[in-house]
Amino acid sequence: MATATQARALRVMAAAALSLVACGGGGHPASHAGGEEAVESHGDHGEDTVSFGQPTEERAAERTVEVTALDSLEFQPGEIDVDAGETITFVVTNEGDDEHEFVIGDEAYQDQHEQDMAHDMDMDSEPNGVELAPGQTKKITWTFAEEGTVLYACHEPGHYDGGMVGSFSLSS
Numbered sequence: 001m002a003t004a005t006q007a008r009a010l011r012v013m014a015a016a017a018l019s020l021v022a023c024g025g026g027g028h029p030a031s032h033a034g035g036e037e038a039v040e041s042h043g044d045h046g047e048d049t050v051s052f053g054q055p056t057e058e059r060a061a062e063r064t065v066e067v068t069a070l071d072s073l074e075f076q077p078g079e080i081d082v083d084a085g086e087t088i089t090f091v092v093t094n095e096g097d098d099e100h101e102f103v104i105g106d107e108a109y110q111d112q113h114e115q116d117m118a119h120d121m122d123m124d125s126e127p128n129g130v131e132l133a134p135g136q137t138k139k140i141t142w143t144f145a146e147e148g149t150v151l152y153a154c155h156e157p158g159h160y161d162g163g164m165v166g167s168f169s170l171s172s
């Protein structure tokens with residue numbers, strides 16, 4: 001019979017093996033992975049896809065929506081109705097004198113990006129947002145997921161905390 005220490009070591013090894021299986025299997029957790037450790041390990045694994053939709057080529061867009069970013073830390077409109085799964089090209093104009101961003105993401109993504117921006121992240125290198133100098137207009141085409149809460153926000157210093165965030169109302 002194994003000692004308590006040996007049994008604990010075996011559990012740790014088993015959890016590590018399960019998390020390897022979970023992360024290497026294309027996103028499908030091992031079917032008998034029951035343990036919480038394996039699930040948490042899987043969640044830590046960075047992936048390129050996001051749950052709130054995906055970037056798309058402009059020619060696939062079903063419609064165009066114009067958005068303006070203002071120095072009052074507002075987007076106009078502040079809310080946009082979206083059909084589940086819809087593809088939209090956003091034409092975003094910075095009508096202010098400050099730099100602004102238009103970043104699509106769920107709340108978890110926006111919170112993470114707010115931290116990343118402390119390190120001066122370049123949003124133009126990301127597929128889900130644009131950076132706008134004063135007077136600049138840029139386009140971004142996005143296909144929305146079938147469900148979930150999705151926001152658009154600006155993460156220039158103090159802007160997100162100042163309320164520069166709008167919401168997409170997804171309906172099916």
Ligand SMILES: [Cu+2]
Nearest residue numbers: 100154156159
């Ligand atoms: Cu801003």
